[in-house]
Amino acid sequence: MIQLDGVSRTFSGRRGTVQALSGIDLQVDEGEFVAVVGRSGCGKSTLLRLVAGLLEPTGGKVRVNATRREIAMQFQRPALLPWRNVLSNVLFPVEIFGWKRKQHVAKARELLDTAGLAGFEKQMPHELSGGMQQRVSLCRALIQRPKVMLMDEPFSALDALTREELTVELQRIHARERTTTIFVTHSIDEAVLLADRVVVLSPRPGRIAEIVEIGVPRPRSLGQNEHTEELARCSARLHELLMQNTDETITQPAG
């Protein structure tokens, strides 16, 4: 479904050059759920942008076996349109795709409901809390019913409880629709809970340090499960991998 061959990406500006990603080889199969973890600034968002076709790689090849419209991207920042209320922000992709608005209003309300935003349909984005804005943007991505879902820290502004609820919901959707998903997160728990494989990126330049397979059947939940041990093992391994990267000297933007 998604294939990256030796992909690298450099940003060059007036203030020097930053190599964000280097030599990334990754294949994501149809229906697979891949989590990406790595330190802040290691190139996770850049990776998603490359897959979404929003950035061109400066080296290597990115191939995605889906049309642009079949790929949904949830950005790290909510990116809501300030002149639209919550409901019509969620319906934005529907309008862009030229779908019938009427047919999707119910779906949008349902999504907002699930996200705990029932009753806020008419509010404007600036009247929402940070976490609420993030949930609106999640609903906006989900209404597309995409074949490929790219999520950039979708739950970062949410409390543990809402996070859990939405994690469950996400697993349900993934089970039902077999959406190929790349999910960037800072939470190892989340990664282990949701993903088939977890990609660990090492920072500057972002390289794949290791890919950890989570061989636990679904549906999963943390703590109350016969596979607790396996999950704990994966978590520990991920921790360890992320720790390793600390030793590496943080490189500066080459001037």
Next chain:
Amino acid sequence: MIQLDGVSRTFSGRRGTVQALSGIDLQVDEGEFVAVVGRSGCGKSTLLRLVAGLLEPTGGKVRVNATRREIAMQFQRPALLPWRNVLSNVLFPVEIFGWKRKQHVAKARELLDTAGLAGFEKQMPHELSGGMQQRVSLCRALIQRPKVMLMDEPFSALDALTREELTVELQRIHARERTTTIFVTHSIDEAVLLADRVVVLSPRPGRIAEIVEIGVPRPRSLGQNEHTEELARCSARLHELLMQNTDETITQPAG
């Protein structure tokens, strides 16, 4: 140091009225570290804004025993100035206060260093990743050396490792400077690790559900500690409290 008496706050707009906070009584003593947890949208940011004097309460009284300049606020969103590079964004409060820029450049660099942003001083905000922007805004708040520090989910966009490093740093600063701190977070671990007391807000309207005392001596760290049991107990209690709120029906903005 900080005293809230029966504070409530309502937002009324053309799309109805939302009661964000109601009947909040809270006292924070000098040097105390208070964490605030609660579901997304329950009024945590509103609480901080009230303490910072950025919002007027619609009911009750807010008293803070510090001048405005002695209060530093880290916002939920980075709010960096797009025309200033990283270093000069960090130095922004210095300029506003009319302090000597020269004397603070070293301090700013040191903070950026600690935050893992060495070498990025000259980059512009839009060239940074989400987490990097958040760290810049943290440095900007810290350069004030405030008596009162209000932090709104300061680590939400950071990976576990960076988070841990900065938590340690924050504890160190708090131990050294005795900064009175209110710290909004979604991470129960973080709350338990850092706070003297954890305020649990129940959602809509935000009320104080309970205040949990963390009676564990400092410095603390998770897992490798003789007080593990006590910490675990606190965590469990907080989880439980947050869970309770789920039952409450989520109220809508009254139309």
Next chain:
Amino acid sequence: PDSSADLTEVKYLTAFNAFGREAYAFVADEKGYFAEQGLDVEISIGTGSGENMAALASGAADFAPVDSTGYILTKATGKVTGITAVSAVQQKSMVGFMTLDGYGITTPKDLEGRVMGDQSGATTTLLFPTYAKLAGIDASKVEIVPVNAGELAGALAAKKVDVIGQFVVGKPLIEKAAGGKAAISLPFSDVITDLYGNVLLTSEKTDPALSAKFNTALIKGLEYAITNPVEAGQILNKAQPETDAAVAAKELEIMAPYARGEGAKLGEIDNERVSRVIEILTDAGSIPAGKKPAEFIQPVA
């Protein structure tokens, strides 16, 4: 210029723009007539009677020619104060109508039923009822459309109007604007004989000795310009390259008889004729009765 320290500085405005009819001031300057009188004259371009009178009244300019009729009308009705006429640039008024060959207007009578374009506030419009009465035509049968001075020639050429208010000296320019078509003028002086053309105005506060010196030089320039129109046209063109030397020469040729008039000295202005003008205007109901020539002119010695 280095001797300008001991010259008296004088600000002069042309009547309107820098057409050939204004060349005499440039000639006086070029030939050194002003300097002879100990004057350092700065020639600026006038933008019309009203502006010129306002400039003189406010002291922004020292001398400026203005159409005599317009001046008397304005001053008699109290709209301007503190200025006076010292001499006459043209003994005979050059105001009139102009039309093009083929438009079917050759006599005043032909004006009836036609559309006339004229600048608002122009003497032609103001005096048209008087003109009509003396010429025996029905003024109410002529429609007057206000047209900006700069667009008159174009409007006539495009036949948006049949006839325009225009100084007789405007003939060569109108013909040029019409692409060479012959222009026909109907001068007011054919019907109303006593009107002066432009008179030289100055503030009532101006030193008469200065007025006399300036007038002497200016009239000397006028004499030279109408006697040597081709050279005068070139002098003008040298100073103001926007002008057309040939057109200017032709204008001056047409102007010569109007400047000289019949029997008077060049530049002369006298009470008797002014009182006749006042009579005409009083009869026409344009000015209140009882005005005296001395209120309008202070001829130079």
Next chain:
Amino acid sequence: MVAVALPVLFLLTLIGAWYLLVRLYDVPPQVVPSPETVGSELVRLPEYLATQSWYTLREVWAGFAIAVVIGVALALAISASRVVDQAVSPILVGFNAIPKIAIGPMLVMWFGFGMQPKIFVVVLLCFFPIVLSTVAGLRSTPADLIELTRSLDASRVKTFLKVRVPWALPQFFTGLKLAISLAFVGAVVGEFIGGGRDGIGYVIVAAKANIQTGLAFAGIFLLALMSIASYYALVALERLLLPWSRETTS
């Protein structure tokens, strides 16, 4: 209340100052008339002045409407294509510098003395701020939002309609407010060079030529009044249409 009381108060102060200046400095009345003269002219010719003002107001709004259509079309073309921008913008700037007085002969030749030439001048004077402000607005869309539309594979047209245009509206309104002010200037210039005896601009110019300074100033007063009314009509429209813009800024 206050929104009306304040400018009226300020205006009265200005009129007082004017009165004093005219008195103290002995300004000749043919240069600046005293306020009473102006007032008495307004009272003397109410009907005539109303008719002429109404004529000008119609010119202004007709020309303004046309300028909005043309201006927006040009702005869309310019911001949609670099090539159009580079080819057209300099020409537009140069074109805008052409003195309107210079096109008098063409106006008279093409249109005669009706309302059209005046509307034409109004359009010429006021389309440029609309173009410039709209282009600036269309270009100021945050990179975030454009990334969003790109991720949705939105067509250029949809991106324009759904994101760039709404985002540009506040700046577009700045352009409109400038344009309506210039439209009044245009109407007067049009009435000046376009001939005919209609419109308050004609009244001003004719009165001035006849040294009826009082009447000229009365006309100027009415012109200013219409200009203020039109401007604040746009301000009201902006408040009505763009509450979000005021709510998200501070």
Next chain:
Amino acid sequence: MVAVALPVLFLLTLIGAWYLLVRLYDVPPQVVPSPETVGSELVRLPEYLATQSWYTLREVWAGFAIAVVIGVALALAISASRVVDQAVSPILVGFNAIPKIAIGPMLVMWFGFGMQPKIFVVVLLCFFPIVLSTVAGLRSTPADLIELTRSLDASRVKTFLKVRVPWALPQFFTGLKLAISLAFVGAVVGEFIGGGRDGIGYVIVAAKANIQTGLAFAGIFLLALMSIASYYALVALERLLLPWSRETTS
């Protein structure tokens, strides 16, 4: 390269079209001259035209500079205080509608026939877009950033200098670009009503009155050229000073 080539190409196309139109429709040369005539006039009087253009350019930039100072000061006052806004803005709008033709006598009375009255008219014509755009820019600061300055207890002045003003700069430049275009219009109007015989605007008007249409168009051409050059000087300055604005928008 392309940035210059394209408009030149487009201009040549326009000149070609002009040439053809004049030929095909037999437009009388006294209304619209052919391109050759205009060219030959440029060649005939290079020195005179250069002197007059230079005079106008000085007027324009002097007036523009003054307008920037006045405009910015007014904009700061208006956006700093609601009272000032409500008292001054309507007056400003009305004031801006005053036909410049009507103030000719006052100009001459105050300033005489030198460069000052023209500079004055330039200022009158071009300060308004600066005020309006700057006010709009100063008011468009995101609530986020103002909250930041409030949390730092920044004074109003510091908030202005360090946040509002930088944020307003892109819109300020839109105002400047409009203003410089209007400054050229103002210079021509000033030269027309202000008397004197200097400046390219005077050349245009005088040449037109003398039916020297070729020369008038040559003047217009030079005026347009200066206008384009000035405009793009501002564009270049904007690029130099505000890279962040282009980098954060799309």
